[in-house]
Amino acid sequence: MRKSGVGADRTFQWITAGAAWLVLLLLGGVAVSMAWGGRLAFETFGWQFVTGRNWDVVAGKFGAFVPIYGTLVTSAIALIIAVPVSIGIALFLTDIAPRWSRGPIAIAIELLAAIPSIIYGMWGLFIFAPFMAAHVEPWLNAHVANKALIGPLFSGPPIGIGMLTAGIVLGIMVIPFIASVAREVFSAVPAPLKESAVALGSTRWEILSRVTLPYTRSAVIGAIFLGLGRALGETMAVTFVLGNAHDLSLSLLMPSNSIAAAIANEFTEADTELYRSSLIALGFLLFAVTFVVLTIAKLLLLRMNRQLGRTH
Amino acid sequence: MAIPARRRVADIAAFAFATAATVFGLVWLAWILWTTLVQGAAALTPSLFSQMTPPPGASGGLVNAFYGSAVMILLGVIIGTPIGVAAGTYLAEHGRYTRLAAIVSFVNDILLSAPSIVIGLFVYELVVRNAGHFSGYAGALALAMILLPIVVRTTEESLRLIPDQMREAGFALGLPRWRVTRQILYKAALSAILTGILLGVARIAGETAPLLFTALNNQSWSASLNGPLANVPVVIFQYAMSPYNEWHTLAWAGAFVLTAFVLVLNILVRLLARKGKEQ
Numbered sequence A: 001m002r003k004s005g006v007g008a009d010r011t012f013q014w015i016t017a018g019a020a021w022l023v024l025l026l027l028g029g030v031a032v033s034m035a036w037g038g039r040l041a042f043e044t045f046g047w048q049f050v051t052g053r054n055w056d057v058v059a060g061k062f063g064a065f066v067p068i069y070g071t072l073v074t075s076a077i078a079l080i081i082a083v084p085v086s087i088g089i090a091l092f093l094t095d096i097a098p099r100w101s102r103g104p105i106a107i108a109i110e111l112l113a114a115i116p117s118i119i120y121g122m123w124g125l126f127i128f129a130p131f132m133a134a135h136v137e138p139w140l141n142a143h144v145a146n147k148a149l150i151g152p153l154f155s156g157p158p159i160g161i162g163m164l165t166a167g168i169v170l171g172i173m174v175i176p177f178i179a180s181v182a183r184e185v186f187s188a189v190p191a192p193l194k195e196s197a198v199a200l201g202s203t204r205w206e207i208l209s210r211v212t213l214p215y216t217r218s219a220v221i222g223a224i225f226l227g228l229g230r231a232l233g234e235t236m237a238v239t240f241v242l243g244n245a246h247d248l249s250l251s252l253l254m255p256s257n258s259i260a261a262a263i264a265n266e267f268t269e270a271d272t273e274l275y276r277s278s279l280i281a282l283g284f285l286l287f288a289v290t291f292v293v294l295t296i297a298k299l300l301l302l303r304m305n306r307q308l309g310r311t312h
Numbered sequence B: 001m002a003i004p005a006r007r008r009v010a011d012i013a014a015f016a017f018a019t020a021a022t023v024f025g026l027v028w029l030a031w032i033l034w035t036t037l038v039q040g041a042a043a044l045t046p047s048l049f050s051q052m053t054p055p056p057g058a059s060g061g062l063v064n065a066f067y068g069s070a071v072m073i074l075l076g077v078i079i080g081t082p083i084g085v086a087a088g089t090y091l092a093e094h095g096r097y098t099r100l101a102a103i104v105s106f107v108n109d110i111l112l113s114a115p116s117i118v119i120g121l122f123v124y125e126l127v128v129r130n131a132g133h134f135s136g137y138a139g140a141l142a143l144a145m146i147l148l149p150i151v152v153r154t155t156e157e158s159l160r161l162i163p164d165q166m167r168e169a170g171f172a173l174g175l176p177r178w179r180v181t182r183q184i185l186y187k188a189a190l191s192a193i194l195t196g197i198l199l200g201v202a203r204i205a206g207e208t209a210p211l212l213f214t215a216l217n218n219q220s221w222s223a224s225l226n227g228p229l230a231n232v233p234v235v236i237f238q239y240a241m242s243p244y245n246e247w248h249t250l251a252w253a254g255a256f257v258l259t260a261f262v263l264v265l266n267i268l269v270r271l272l273a274r275k276g277k278e279q
Helices: A002-037 A039-045 A065-096 A099-114 A117-143 A163-186 A191-199 A204-215 A217-233 A236-242 A259-269 A273-307 B005-043 B063-094 B099-113 B116-131 B136-160 B164-172 B177-205 B232-241 B245-278
Strands: none
Touching (some): A002 A273, A002 B063, A002 B136, A002 B177, A039 A273, A065 A099, A065 A163, A065 A204, A065 A236, A065 A259, A065 A273, A117 A163, A117 B245, A163 A217, A163 A236, A204 A217, A204 B005, A217 A273, A236 A259, A273 B116, B005 B245, B099 B136, B177 B245
16 A cells, blocks of 8 residues: 555656646747747848838838837836825825725725726727827827927827827726735834834834835835736737827827737738738747746845745 | 924825825726726626627627637636646645746746736647637637636645645655645645636636637637637627627627626635635
């Protein structure tokens, strides 16, 4: 009996180890297949694939600068909105809200992450974009567009569909990811640290800015990178409100494109080998960038965990 | 000693900002849910669950899309769960403290947040291109790949929470390790693992991007997984982007059912988790 037990043990261990290898292979497989599928585009265009502005399906010329630019700009807008809001929410939930309300409010914020992105997209297209076109963008045109420096960013036709709207929707979508990590680490700050600040006469703002944030810095930055990773790769919500335009424009009110939206919109219509390869090459770029961003996020969060004395 | 006015103002401003930020977050949730409820409730009809997706201009339902989604989610769970539980078991038990486990745990967290559209492209390259046609099987495989890291993570975490005394008690009885894992640890972690699977189902139910190039869509009834298969998210996408009013209405109805399903699952998961904690 003992002998069969040992054999079964070994089998069981091999099965679980095999499954673990499969997770690793999955990530490697995605990277390799994207690189392989996109090799035709990379070979044909070289660096022009990244720097070229011309995405011409008919002529078979593919330069992906516009979707890359659109991805970066919308993600930047998303972070500009989501970072302060998420830190505010985390502060509210750890220090300000009445104790009984913290659980329900935290769950409500987390539900923002549960809503499928296609719902964000539909709401964005039918409700939010018309709202932007009717109320926000005319105001921006009238009051911000004439300012120096930032003016050109906010002048353009108020059509609702564009980089600003997409960036705001993305911002809402990443708030729960940043807020939940920030809340967790804020409440893990050792009480004696905060109490000593109180004893020295600090106000709540001073506790946040001089004790809590410095102490949790690496985790908060990690959470921001996590949010960035989400924003870069988000597909459906952006596809609905970005407008699928391949023109480069400085104005945030103009329609644009993103890597994920270009793939979603065009992949099933790609009728030549080069066209399909170009879209897969875009997928490779997206995967590589999010991989780096998420790796940084994970390393920063691990560092925080070690600081808090956790092993995992 | 009174606090100087400037510091007091900064404090009140921070207080007000944090409160406003929370209200800001909750307003979007309320707005989105309210829209989905109002538009969706108006679009709900009995034919939604009895008729096929219609051509433009005609009335119809979403029954083929519901069927396709249900089958692909089920198949995705059947493929993803055993692999996920096994990998999670390796990370927490058999491979604990090994380099492989540390790397896989790290990679798994990256897969959790990786763009789902890339998973769709991967399955296209792997399955659809070789098979020569879109299929429900490819869609289910893509969903399984998204479910997998969620199950790995929750399995690993729930096994780690079990005190080592339980394992030692099992070994003291002379049980081999695999039986300790199967008969003691899985039993103790069962509700947590189920929670993880439910969370995963809630996530893949709304996934659209990975289905666009795998299952695609199918206007008519098809029970076969070996061909393009209708599914709720892609139908919502195509109908919402179309210029036809009837299709918009159907898209809202689908959005309503999908959102209700996902929210109910999420709330169920939280109740389960709370019950597990009380035990």
